[in-house]
Amino acid sequence: MGLKELLLLQIIAHLCLDYFFQTDKLANQKNTIGFKSSFLYWHGLACFVLAWLFSLQLSFALGAAIIAFSHFLLDGFKRHLNNSSYFGRYAFFIDQAAHLAILTLVVVLFNKWHGITTSIDVSINFKYLLIITGYLVCLKPANIFIREVFKATEIQVSSDNEMPNAGKVIGVLERILTLTFILVSQYSAVGFLIAAKSILRYGNNETLKTEYVLIGTMLSFGIAVIAGIVINFF
Structure with a gap:
């Protein structure tokens, strides 16, 4: 070691x-x-x-x-x-x-x-440790990081600054899938995942809520993509 x-x-x-x-x-x-x-x-x-x-x-x-x-x-x-x-x-x-x-x-x-x-x-094995670290980051730490970004930039839709539990679970799943797709070099699947979420989540007329979800989604995917790039780099 x-x-x-x-x-x-x-x-x-x-x-x-x-x-x-x-x-x-x-x-x-x-x-x-x-x-x-x-x-x-x-x-x-x-x-x-x-x-x-x-x-x-x-x-x-x-x-x-x-x-x-x-x-x-x-x-x-x-x-x-x-x-x-x-x-x-x-x-x-x-x-x-x-x-x-x-x-x-x-x-x-x-x-x-x-x-x-x-x-x-x-x-x-250093790469295996990196992969473990990447997946750990994509779980609870990423949810807290996104919440704190909203807090720091004073972005909120409701009276509190917490993401709904369903949103947290969706975020964890999308990051795990994104990181896995990147590690196995299935980049087209990442694009499909983003497109699928866009269709399901942005089909409403609430502009503020849509922007809130969009920012959270970009942060969520961004964390997973960066983790995947770092792991593949090494």
């Missing part, structure tokens, strides 16, 4: 921690009351365990601790960022960029100063 594989494993650990191992309710509690949230401390502990476990090496314990402590601090102070009159709408993007930047820095420095030597004899 090399630097690229370790970095991807840590990104997968982060995706699991922040998107699949916490509910929206617990995430909102953590973002609202910061260090007063009991869940934040369990979240920090889970971050350490996942970072260490996904490193596949006992010697990464210090690196995992640094990642977990920085994650704990960033999430604890995030409520102040959320309450900012200017940066509040971009809190999600700033927070995630900071997490990934620290994670990357820790992995790079660990590789430079210690070297990567797995504790178990396992062969890891």
